Amino acid sequence: MRSAVFHGRENIQVDEIAEPVVERDSVLIDVTAAGICGSDLHEYAAGPIFIPGDAPHPVTGETAPVSMGHEFGGEVIEIGDDVEDIAVGDTVTVNPILYCGECRYCEDGSYHLCESGGFIGLSGGGGGFSEQIAVSSEQAIPVPDDVPAEYAALVEPFSVGLHAVRNAAFSAGDSVAVYGTGPIGLTVIQAAKAAGANPVYAVEPQDARRELAAEVGADMTFNPIDTDAPEAIIEQSDGGVDATFEVAGIEQTVRDAIRSVKNDGSVTIVSIFEERIEIEPNEIVLGERTVSGTLAYEGGPNSDVEFGAVIDMFADGTLDPEPLITSRIGLEEIVDGFETLLGGEHDEIKIIVEPYSSH
Ligand SMILES: [Zn+2]
Ligand SMILES: [Zn+2]
Numbered sequence: 001m002r003s004a005v006f007h008g009r010e011n012i013q014v015d016e017i018a019e020p021v022v023e024r025d026s027v028l029i030d031v032t033a034a035g036i037c038g039s040d041l042h043e044y045a046a047g048p049i050f051i052p053g054d055a056p057h058p059v060t061g062e063t064a065p066v067s068m069g070h071e072f073g074g075e076v077i078e079i080g081d082d083v084e085d086i087a088v089g090d091t092v093t094v095n096p097i098l099y100c101g102e103c104r105y106c107e108d109g110s111y112h113l114c115e116s117g118g119f120i121g122l123s124g125g126g127g128g129f130s131e132q133i134a135v136s137s138e139q140a141i142p143v144p145d146d147v148p149a150e151y152a153a154l155v156e157p158f159s160v161g162l163h164a165v166r167n168a169a170f171s172a173g174d175s176v177a178v179y180g181t182g183p184i185g186l187t188v189i190q191a192a193k194a195a196g197a198n199p200v201y202a203v204e205p206q207d208a209r210r211e212l213a214a215e216v217g218a219d220m221t222f223n224p225i226d227t228d229a230p231e232a233i234i235e236q237s238d239g240g241v242d243a244t245f246e247v248a249g250i251e252q253t254v255r256d257a258i259r260s261v262k263n264d265g266s267v268t269i270v271s272i273f274e275e276r277i278e279i280e281p282n283e284i285v286l287g288e289r290t291v292s293g294t295l296a297y298e299g300g301p302n303s304d305v306e307f308g309a310v311i312d313m314f315a316d317g318t319l320d321p322e323p324l325i326t327s328r329i330g331l332e333e334i335v336d337g338f339e340t341l342l343g344g345e346h347d348e349i350k351i352i353v354e355p356y357s358s359h
Pocket of ligand 1 (some may be wrong): 037039070071157
């Protein structure tokens with residue numbers, strides 16, 4: 001079968017690789033949709049980062065070359081002898097978290113904080129940019145018939161947004177500001193609105209992304225190129241919003257997110273940074289503000305906690321992934337997709353790769 005394999009920086013190739021083996025507790029999936037993520041781009045442009053370059057990953061034992069793709073779903077075509085809750089023909093999404101099962105975090109049930117943790121599609125264990133993949137049954141979460149099968153690929157990024165919102169300290173009716181409205185920022189806006197945040201302010205320099213932020217629920221948007229966005233937000237919210245989210249990964253947005261939250265407010269950083277930044281700790285201390293970070297979502301035996309909540313909200317329309325899907329491409333075009341997203345001028349948000357249908 002064919003799979004997009006990371007061989008090294010700026011070297012991803014669609015290779016013919018061995019078909020996955022179905023074990024007693026695993027399910028075999030024809031991958032119908034897989035999203036290209038910002039962290040995939042980081043690996044391509046500057047990696048290996050999460051991908052094990054030299055030392056084998058402690059959970060999978062693998063080093064590059066590894067298959068990529070961690071936001072995906074498809075149709076179950078075979079199940080192992082011990083699998084009970086999933087049937088052939090089901091549409092599933094996959095929670096890609098890998099964990100050791102033995103460290104203090106795994107023993108506490110916080111599998112997403114595992115000391116040796118990783119992700120399918122980055123750390124080995126196959127990837128979603130493949131015609132097929134076998135995963136353990138606890139990682140395969142059924143998607144009901146009334147949710148378009150393609151949305152299975154969007155459950156992962158929406159779970160990132162939901163997890164960030166669940167970790168932040170705000171209540172229904174509280175005000176929120178989101179800095180950066182790329183794919184994850186857009187999921188944070190939707191999850192914050194779903195949690196009752198009102199109003200939600202969004203800050204984004206790119207016109208198309210700012211318009212999309214309004215389309216998915218932001219009550220007011222600001223272009224930081226021509227406006228002092230934190231100043232405007234402080235003014236609108238009578239001295240600062242209850243919670244801010246930093247989803248751009250640069251120094252300015254971290255500083256703005258701290259500056260525009262009220263005293264005792266919560267700042268959640270949802271970005272990965274390419275370099276060290278400077279902040280003013282007194283701005284945190286003097287207002288007794290809380291700054292925290294979130295990376296992913298619950299995994300392992302808790303794989304369905306946030307993934308299941310997102311699927312339910314896709315089904316009842318509380319969350320809408322449709323506006324985020326901007327292109328669909330075949331597996332052979334995947335490197336072009338990466339190059340487009342890394343290029344300067346584009347209106348893409350989420351490019352969906354369709355590995356199975358393109359074979
Ligand atoms: Zn991702
Ligand atoms: Zn662990």
